[in-house]
Amino acid sequence: MHEQHPIGLVVEDDYRRSRLTVFFRLLLAIPHLVWFFLWTIGVLVVSIVNWLISIFTGKPPVSIHNFMCAYVRYQAHLGSYISLVGNPYPGFTGEAGEYPIDVQVPEEPVAQRRWTILIRIVLGIPALFISAALAGSTGGSFSTSAGGSNRRTSGFSGGGALLAVCAVLGWFASLARGRMPKGLRDAGAYAIGYTAQTTAYLLLVTDRYPNADPTEMLVAVTDRPPRHPVRVVGDSYDLRRSRLTVFFRILLALPHLIWLTLWGIAVLFAAIAQWFATLFTGTPARGLHRFISTYIRYRLHVAAFVLLVANPFPGFTGEAGVYPLDLEVDGPQPQNRWKTGFRIVLAIPALLVNAALGGALIAAAVLTWFYALVKGSAPWGLRNLSAYALRYDAQTNAYGFLVTDVYPHASPLEGEDPAAA
Amino acid sequence: VTRSRAALLLAFAAIWTVAIWLLWRSSVPALHLPHLDERALFPPHILHRAESYSRGVRFFWLAQTVTQLAVLGLFARYGVRWSRESAAGPIGTGMLLAMIGFALVWAAELPFSVLSVWWRHRYGLSGSYVQATIGNWFALGVQFVLLCVALAIVMRLARTRGIGNRWWLPAAPVFVGIRTLLAFVAPWLLGGSALHARYVAQLERLEHVHVPVRVLSGFSEPNAFSTGLGASRRVFLWKPILERPFTPRLDRFVLAHELGHLAHNHIWKSIGWYALFAFPLAFLIALATRSRGGMGVAEAVPLAIFVYVVLQLAFLPLENVVSRHFEAEADWSALRATHDPTAGQQLFRLFASETLEDPNPPWWDYVFLENHPTLMQRIEMTRYYAATRAP
Numbered sequence: 001m002h003e004q005h006p007i008g009l010v011v012e013d014d015y016r017r018s019r020l021t022v023f024f025r026l027l028l029a030i031p032h033l034v035w036f037f038l039w040t041i042g043v044l045v046v047s048i049v050n051w052l053i054s055i056f057t058g059k060p061p062v063s064i065h066n067f068m069c070a071y072v073r074y075q076a077h078l079g080s081y082i083s084l085v086g087n088p089y090p091g092f093t094g095e096a097g098e099y100p101i102d103v104q105v106p107e108e109p110v111a112q113r114r115w116t117i118l119i120r121i122v123l124g125i126p127a128l129f130i131s132a133a134l135a136g137s138t139g140g141s142f143s144t145s146a147g148g149s150n151r152r153t154s155g156f157s158g159g160g161a162l163l164a165v166c167a168v169l170g171w172f173a174s175l176a177r178g179r180m181p182k183g184l185r186d187a188g189a190y191a192i193g194y195t196a197q198t199t200a201y202l203l204l205v206t207d208r209y210p211n212a213d214p215t216e217m218l219v220a221v222t223d224r225p226p227r228h229p230v231r232v233v234g235d236s237y238d239l240r241r242s243r244l245t246v247f248f249r250i251l252l253a254l255p256h257l258i259w260l261t262l263w264g265i266a267v268l269f270a271a272i273a274q275w276f277a278t279l280f281t282g283t284p285a286r287g288l289h290r291f292i293s294t295y296i297r298y299r300l301h302v303a304a305f306v307l308l309v310a311n312p313f314p315g316f317t318g319e320a321g322v323y324p325l326d327l328e329v330d331g332p333q334p335q336n337r338w339k340t341g342f343r344i345v346l347a348i349p350a351l352l353v354n355a356a357l358g359g360a361l362i363a364a365a366v367l368t369w370f371y372a373l374v375k376g377s378a379p380w381g382l383r384n385l386s387a388y389a390l391r392y393d394a395q396t397n398a399y400g401f402l403v404t405d406v407y408p409h410a411s412p413l414e415g416e417d418p419a420a421a
Numbered sequence: 422v423t424r425s426r427a428a429l430l431l432a433f434a435a436i437w438t439v440a441i442w443l444l445w446r447s448s449v450p451a452l453h454l455p456h457l458d459e460r461a462l463f464p465p466h467i468l469h470r471a472e473s474y475s476r477g478v479r480f481f482w483l484a485q486t487v488t489q490l491a492v493l494g495l496f497a498r499y500g501v502r503w504s505r506e507s508a509a510g511p512i513g514t515g516m517l518l519a520m521i522g523f524a525l526v527w528a529a530e531l532p533f534s535v536l537s538v539w540w541r542h543r544y545g546l547s548g549s550y551v552q553a554t555i556g557n558w559f560a561l562g563v564q565f566v567l568l569c570v571a572l573a574i575v576m577r578l579a580r581t582r583g584i585g586n587r588w589w590l591p592a593a594p595v596f597v598g599i600r601t602l603l604a605f606v607a608p609w610l611l612g613g614s615a616l617h618a619r620y621v622a623q624l625e626r627l628e629h630v631h632v633p634v635r636v637l638s639g640f641s642e643p644n645a646f647s648t649g650l651g652a653s654r655r656v657f658l659w660k661p662i663l664e665r666p667f668t669p670r671l672d673r674f675v676l677a678h679e680l681g682h683l684a685h686n687h688i689w690k691s692i693g694w695y696a697l698f699a700f701p702l703a704f705l706i707a708l709a710t711r712s713r714g715g716m717g718v719a720e721a722v723p724l725a726i727f728v729y730v731v732l733q734l735a736f737l738p739l740e741n742v743v744s745r746h747f748e749a750e751a752d753w754s755a756l757r758a759t760h761d762p763t764a765g766q767q768l769f770r771l772f773a774s775e776t777l778e779d780p781n782p783p784w785w786d787y788v789f790l791e792n793h794p795t796l797m798q799r800i801e802m803t804r805y806y807a808a809t810r811a812p
Contacts, residue, residue: 242503242506244503244521244524244525245503245506245517245521247524248520248521248524250562251520251524251558251561251562251565252517252520252521252524252565254562254565254566254569255516255565255566255569255570258566311506312505312506312507312508312509313506313507313508313509313513313514313516313517314508314509314513315508315509315510315513316509316512316513317510322508322510323508324508
């Protein structure tokens with residue numbers, strides 16, 4: 001088990017959302033956004049002073065540390081509010097313990113290695129990539145106008161991010177049900193937690209590198225999602241990577257990618273046949289279920305290999321129990337005919353979340369490639385972030401291809417074990 | 422059993438010999454080529470440049486070949502250890518090992534590829550460092566795919582009960598089939614734009630070949646080739662050969678040469694030659710890998726690819742003999758179609774100055790590297806034709 005990260009995420013949210021504030025959420029956040037913009041400018045100036053002092057003293061001054069901690073907390077509060085991860089209107093001071101989605105920070109500044117302070121901005125680049133993929137532009141972006149053309153300058157921002165997708169989907173869900181779906185809430189909280197760790201690292205609040213492991217990030221969340229019929233199993237400490245196969249990974253995977261494409265075409269037709277079978281009989285045909293499940297498992301194996309989530313070269317048959325990152329799929333169960341009939345439409349939100357997680361997956365794979373070439377192993381956090389993304393991808397495929405009618409759960413937490421429950 | 426086996430072997434040898442005789446037949450008459458002195462045909466500075474450049478090219482080829490053999494030799498000895506990086510079963514693991522072997526060769530040869538480009542630049546020839554590195558990377562990807570297909574066939578057959586170590590017997594025809602399919606399909610994938618020149622129709626009529634003639638851009642060297650089978654037959658001209666200093670008269674000769682290949686069914690014949698050598702090649706690989714458990718197990722793959730590359734090198738002189746035979750026939754066909762030996766002579770002289778091809782390379786270069794007759798031999802043929810057709 002790893003030592004707990006000094007920047008911890010606190011989640012005390014009860015999923016309830018006020019429909020009225022949800023509807024006007026962005027407008028209500030305008031005063032906060034203005035304040036956040038001003039505060040960010042202040043932080044940028046102070047961080048330079050902080051950096052210079054810290055290089056000489058080895059740790060930030062107490063007053064600046066507190067200022068930065070408040071900023072990190074406030075950023076998390078505001079991000080939570082805007083993305084519907086939290087419900088109440090946040091305060092303007094980044095006060096500790098006042099918001100259901102909070103960040104624990106070190107009370108006192110700690111001594112840090114000077115060389116890491118010196119090149120902190122460079123060291124932070126990989127974390128910024130992941131943060132951008134997870135939290136996008138909520139991490140402190142602002143726009144500037146230069147020379148008559150609008151140029152967007154992002155502090156810790158990125159493209160189509162998980163948090164933004166969860167917020168949009170959560171907005172509709174919260175308006176309809178008055179509650180935020182657990183999966184979207186957890187995924188959003190995870191993104192906010194990682195961004196907080198990245199910001200804290202860059203602002204010299206801590207010298208511990210951000211930890212992308214979703215389970216560790218959400219350790220404070222006690223309720224786990226229900227057990228899903230499609231589950232990823234594998235040892236999260238299986239981190240050894242062969243440098244040679246890492247270097248040539250994409251080329252080595254070419255035969256698999258071709259085979260996967262051909263198999264995918266067959267699966268498309270199988271899924272159409274399965275749709276009719278499930279619609280008429282209420283239960284998927286066993287043979288087609290096995291065929292499609294095997295394809296989804298094979299897809300997971302290939303993706304795990306290409307994206308460096310696992311090390312060995314996978315087999316071509318999608319056989320269960322032979323690959324370190326594997327897929328467990330329950331047998332065919334009766335499915336709701338309404339859900340079957342409108343499956344393609346119903347799958348759209350899951351596909352959006354999947355696409356957003358795909359961005360994080362690619363970013364993690366690129367960073368892991370460099371890391372693994374140097375160290376001969378994968379970073380623990382990125383490996384587990386990727387495993388989470390692959391699990392969601394497998395569940396989305398299983399849902400889309402009628403293996404199950406249980407919706408993919410976006411929570412980074414594993415489904416509850418029925419024995420433990 | 423021994424007697425019947427000997428009879429069978431004899432029958433195979435007879436078929437093989439007849440097949441060779443059939444494939445070797447040529448429309449080129451017995452030529453008594455005049456011996457020419459290259460110093461009389463090429464200016465000294467061009468000869469010097471071509472010889473100097475070719476020396477470098479030979480060195481790079483030698484270095485690359487030695488590197489390849491050394492890397493694959495070591496890989497044959499120690500490569501099995503990479504099977505622990507696979508969870509794919511014997512066939513998948515075999516594929517991984519083969520790909521790793523070729524990846525290592527690629528990495529080891531990379532410096533020479535880059536140096537080759539530098540060498541070309543030094544002599545004013547074009548060459549891209551991007552192509553030599555990233556471009557090769559993509560080529561390696563294609564090689565991987567083909568390698569995996571080949572291994573999937575071989576290993577599947579070797580693991581089939583009742584076939585086992587005799588996998589080479591069914592595998593060879595399968596590979597011949599794949600080669601034929603590729604030869605048929607490939608021309609459609611190449612694209613290019615149509616060549617509109619008056620001489621095209623005239624030559625097609627003379628050579629009794631009516632095929633599309635396409636121009637491929639994106640190349641910096643003057644070249645041309647013909648390919649395809651049946652409906653897919655095409656002639657492709659690389660754009661630089663249509664540009665100065667090459668003139669339409671020379672292009673006409675080039676096109677006649679390429680149409681000559683098609684008129685004499687060289688693509689079919691090359692498949693025939695491939696079929697003849699596919700059986701012994703596959704048999705020798707099967708024989709060599711028996712000590713490692715045969716091609717049904719992944720452990721045999723590193724040795725198999727080493728043996729394959731060695732055999733390929735050993736067969737290279739034979740392959741070049743056949744290729745030069747075809748090229749000579751195509752040259753002769755071009756001379757008969759155009760009745761223009763002067764154009765042929767000018768063209769071959771230009772090759773020395775434009776591509777820095779050595780007109781008279783050393784014997785080992787001729788044996789291993791020359792898949793065309795030398796420029797001197799080609800010029801001698803044009804002279805011979807001119808002399809025999811002279812009034």
